Amino acid sequence: MIAEIRPSGLAGDILIPASKSHTIRALLIASLAPGESVVANPLDSKDARSCIQACRTLGAEISEISGGWGGYERALQVKGIGTPQAPASDIIDVGNSGTTEYLLAGIAALAPGYTVFTGDHQIRNRPVENLLAALRDLGATAFTTRGNGAAPFVVGGPITGGKTSIECPTSQFLSSLLLALPLAQGYSVVDVPLLHEQPYAEMTLRWLEEQGIRVQNDDWKRFTISGGQSYRSFEKAVPGDFSSATFFAVAAAITGSSLVLHGLDMSDSQGDKAVFLILSQMGCRVDYLQGNALVAQTGGASGQDDAETAYAHAVQHGTDAIRIAGPSRMGRPLRGGRFDLNAIPDALPALSAAACFSVGQVELVNVPQARLKETDRIAVMTRELSKMGASITELEDGMIIRPPEAAGSAPGTPGLSGAEVQGHDDHRVVMSLAVAGLVARGTTRIHGAEAASVTYPEFFQTLDRVAGNPGTLTLL
Incomplete structure (x- = not known):
């Protein structure tokens, strides 16, 4: 056009x-929480639809609420999976959504078995190796299929926790670990010698705080995360x-x-x-x-x-x-x-x-x-x-x-x-x-x-x- x-x-x-960043975080957390959540006023766009399809691949059930919810014309009901299981399909196509790709990579590493991530030509040129290296440190299998540090890549879990150091030219690397590690089996320490886009990591931490997830943040240089935690269902509108x-x-x-x-x-x-x-x-x-x-x-x-x-x-x-x-x-x-x-x-x-x-x-x-x-x-x-x-x-x-x-x-x-x-x-x-x-x-x-x-x-x-x-x- x-x-x-x-x-x-x-x-x-x-x-x-509505905010794309909030919409994707809401969908991912709702998909991991047991029970039913309501995400009101979600963004309706290609990136958001890519995230919805990816969450369904993990096993979440997502549907439109007829007539809206809480005064909002559009709302989604999300029936979460609770404990991450092997995905319904071993391939997740994120389309053009880098946020979905990065944030979901850590979550996929919680589940047993292997998940292949791919996307459009831009996704297949965006760097991911820093995140994959961190996932390997934490017990996952993670590698790119072409050896070039970009999608398609494979993630195999479950991660067990441990210690890693990760440079984050995009904050989405850190957000991926922050979302996933509370659900891992063990205790984790993440050192962050480089962090760009700090407000987006702050957004993730605010979501975790609302969920009652315990994360210790030492001046944005080290994060200590207890495993064995869980998300809970919620009802919330996207700003x-x-x-x-x-x-x-x-x-x-x-x-x-x-x-x-x-x-x-x-x-x-x-x-x-x-x-x-x-x-x-x-x-x-x-x-x-x-x-x-x-x-x-x-x-x-x-x-x-x-x-x-x-x-x-x-x-x-x-x-x-x-x-x-x-x-x-x-x-x-x-x-x-x-x-x-x-x-x-x-x-x-x-x-x-x-x-x-x-x-x-x-x-x-x-x-x-x-x-x-x-x-x-x-x-x-x-x-x-x-x-x-x-x-x-x-x-x-x-x-x-x-x-x-x-x-x-x-x-x-x-x-x-x-x-x-x-x-x-x-x-x-x-x-x-x-x-x-x-x-x-x-x-x-x-x-x-x-x-x-x-x-x-x-x-x-x-x-x-x-x-x-x-x-x-x-x-x-």
Whole structure:
């Protein structure tokens, strides 16, 4: 599918879809718990469906609850398996879902017998050897079928516990062990000399805490986990996804528009909520809301301290919606800056698009793991935004963006032009390029736009609904 994007302002309210990260953790824990659980408001996307199918392969029974649950239109009933057993099938195809692949690998190692993991061409190029080596240390059999450190790979259990050391360029390696080891037979110690994306590991720990699982965390360097524990059934709604919200937050920022994004709780453990701090530091106005009441506000003009104070207050008190307005509505362009994205690598594609509309240089740094996602997102975003006229220096661990100025235009007016660009089968690349196209001169044509459905199936319909200009979006 090709998406054609033309310049437009935006206005309106958007209900942000449920969190992929929370949905997958909820499904996995519910599948391991004896009895019946309810997962309300789950994400409905290709990645989520891949996880559901994988859980069914392990033996869990998952079905839609007719009429929804607890005021939510959609909910899933999950009948868990309790003690992990040999899977119903010895092959699990995770599709494009790296989260399912990594988190489920440790769980599969709990069961007797062998499980083969595979997926699409991107999954078969994503590194997994660090995790497999740790599983071997803990008593499992684990190896890749091609000897290249990537899927397809085989996991054989059951793991017994023990001690391992694992470098985690993706936090999903650690989350995999944290989810599995409480159910192992013995006591385990996991040393972590390297950990990127810490907020996602924090999310896993919060789920474990809610489950009553005992894990000792020694300053994120060592985790001590008692075996013989168990999960319990639960009823819980999945919160909105800050990773998905990032695209419309950036869209409001660069178009000088105002949008209200619903379903976002700043007290939640998702790391990508920090995008709102970054955008407010770049000059956006951000209103944090709870039940239509203002929790905190940053006006966009008073600098970093004001932005950080408002952000911290919102995190402490929680929200259910966020209003964001781009700075050009107040007669100022976006500001540049240096931003450490180590904790929020999924935000790099959208923030690199935002950087193209700043008057100052933007440095996105300390995020080497962005090269290990569905694509090498540093290289891909550099390539595709450069086609549109951006001036980008690619770093080993990030990007420096110096957007060109349009000749004769006011400061901050970008010199980006519409171009033929490629989505590279990466949902976040596709959505980021669509956002850039809202301000680039002319028409931006994104090839492979269907990849957005991996995490945000209704992205283009939502974009079309809030666009101010008819004909902003054409899908071919």
